[in-house]
Amino acid sequence: MSDATVVECPHCHTQVPWGPQSPFRPFCSERCKLIDLGDWAAERHAIPAETPDDFDDNF
Template sequence: MTQSNTPTTPITVVKCPTCQTDVVWGEQSPFRPFCCKRCQLIDLGEWAEEEKAIPGAPDMSDSDGWSEDMGY
């Protein structure tokens, strides 16, 4: 009987952000963290439609009265 000296790597499993299906984080899951192309495109569409956003400071570019045109 021989023993393998290769270390075993723990398998990481994450939930698909769209449908909550378990996804193995590895080469066998090309759309990770999504389970499939469909879920990936659904998420992209939500970002494109601005249904999702990263919280941050409000856009003050037009509301503060400041102008780049200095009149020179």
């Protein structure tokens, strides 16, 4: 039995071994990696943030 860690590709949900044999980890392929990058560039993904109460955008 192998102790290798396996993760799920964030895009297609394929099982990916976490190691040097998977150069695009956590993605299964360069294609899935580039699709995810395009989603970030198109702002389909975002990290939620709150504007501080004392933020002044009229500086």
